[in-house]
Amino acid sequence: MLRSIYKFFNLHDGEDAKDKVLDNVTANITFKGANLWILACAIVIASVGLNVNSTAVIIGAMLISPLMGPIVGAGFALGTYDFDLLKKSGKNLLTATLVSLFVSFLYFLISPFKDAQSELLARTSPNIYDVIIAFFGGLVGVIAITRVEKGNPIPGVAIATALMPPLCTAGYGLAIGNISYFGGAIYLYLINCFFICISTFFIVKFLKYPKIKFVDKARESRITKTISVLIVVMLVPSFYLAYVLLEEKKFTQNIDKFIQNELVYKGYTLIYQKTQFNSRPKKLELAFLDKRFSVGELQELNQKMELYDIHNTDLLIRQDSSDLRKDILEEISKQNEYVNQKDITIQNLKNELKSFKLDEDKLLEELNILYPNLAPFSLGKQNVYINKDSSEYQYYLIHRNTLSAEEVESLNKWLSYKLPNNAINIVPLK
Known part of the structure; x- marks a missing residue:
């Protein structure tokens, strides 16, 4: 029974020769000549798709993009302890990234349409689903690469892992001078690269690809240690990142449940909401159209937050009678101070003019x-x-x-x- 189940899920069934797979992976790493031109054209197409908010155009760009090559190559290099392949993959991935950023930056710089469309904004804030998609998309991709019959998964992986749109969005952020957009998009791109590489590493190890053989034993030991450290450096932060993004997603979902059940369903009209997950303590800031909360009600709401698994979070409700009015009065005070200063300046100028005036x-x-x-x-x-x-x-x-x-x-x-x-x-x- 167990043997039948194992055979049913056996990845070695239909596997291509390991040497042939490695030759194919190595051949798809290099970015020069035709590959570089294809990448630049794909970036322009993806940028146009993001610019006009066309999902179909973005998908088309992802299908022709060769960006997966060096990332998969890095995963194979880590799995086989091939330091030369790792250096080559890293160098080509850096080249591809810089070229992509430059081309997208140039496009958005000269494009007359610079409004942030929904397709662009979707690539500026990574979440746990991006990690899941990158990891499992990478698994599918490397499994397909190791098959004799490559089949249909490869195009689907290119679409699912979505390496092109974050790079284009980063170029857009640079073109309009928005560092927040640039940082969020590059963050998403790096998440995709890391988890595709990690999933590739796992499959390479699972399929037992042989380690590269060295004549010099001392060099072999040194390279093995270096790559082992790199693997740990990649795995630990990546899993911690996945954990943080998962916690942020859970926090957001719990906040939404709390607001809906305890406030919105009771007829209170919410006009403002802001959450700060990365602050210590975390913060939830709300404002309502006409509802004023007493001190007792605020204490009760803070206690109910614990029931929704919302811990170490400050609830701040901006109310017409206190916080909002205070802000308005402060703004009026600033305006009055500005007006007074302006009056003093005018009077000083009048006095100066008067000193020059004759009878x-x-x-x-x-x-x-x-x-x-x-x-x-x-x-x-x-x-x-x-x-x-x-x-x-x-x-x-x-x-x-x-x-x-x-x-x-x-x-x-x-x-x-x-x-x-x-x-x-x-x-x-x-």
């Missing part, structure tokens, strides 16, 4: 009576800088008519009497 009507009337031949003329006050540390105000009377020396002296004395403690300058304008 023009009376002075001009007397000038015209005493010196009828002076017009046309101008009279003004100017701040004259004597040196870097001192300055003084001086009056300038500029006229166009020719005055005798006696008239200039008389005019100077009269102005000095009218404008005491100020230097007087009478300037003829030729």
Whole structure:
């Protein structure tokens, strides 16, 4: 019975020759020539699909993308302790990633349509489902690669693991200067790469692919230790990441249940919701249209959160009578402070202008009576800088008519009497 079950699930049944599989994997690693052109074209197609929010176009780009090659190659290299293959896979994956980022960045930079569509936004926040898809998609892919009959799974794996869209979204984030979009998309891309590589490693080990043989035993020992460390470095953070994403998903689901059962179903209209999973303690911030909660009700809600497995979480409800009104009053206070500061500035400018202003009507009337031949003329006050540390105000009377020396002296004395403690300058304008 057990033998029949084992035979039913036996992965060695239909397996291709290991040497042939390794040759095929190695051949699909390199990114140069045709492979690089195909990748660049696939990136442009995927970017257009994300730009116009077309799922069909994005799927088409994923089908022609050769990005899986170096990731699967890295998994085989780890499983067979082939350090040269690992270096080659890493180098080509880095090349493919940089080329993809550059092409998508260039496309979105020149594209006139830069609105964030739903297909773009879906690639900016990884979750536990992305980990599951990448891991099991990678399993399917490597199982298909090791078969004599490759069959239909390969195209499906390319679509499911979705390596292209996160790279294009990262390029979009760079093009519009949104670091949050770029970081989230690169994070999702790395998750996909890690878990495809890990699933490949598991299958290679399960199918018992032989370790590469070295003539130099010391070098073999050194490489074996190095790759063993790399495997641990990849496995431990990856499983921790999967655990964190799973906990975040559970937290979000519990929050939604709590809000629906304890608040929305009771007729309270929710107008604002914000959760912070990564803060310590975690936070849930809510606001309602017209419901005001008493201190007792808030305490009761905090206790009920424990029933929904929501632990170490602060509940903050912004209410019209307190928090929201406080924010409004603070904003009004800021506006009043701004207005007051503006009034002070205006008054200072008025005072400064006043210091330059003359009692023009009376002075001009007397000038015209005493010196009828002076017009046309101008009279003004100017701040004259004597040196870097001192300055003084001086009056300038500029006229166009020719005055005798006696008239200039008389005019100077009269102005000095009218404008005491100020230097007087009478300037003829030729």
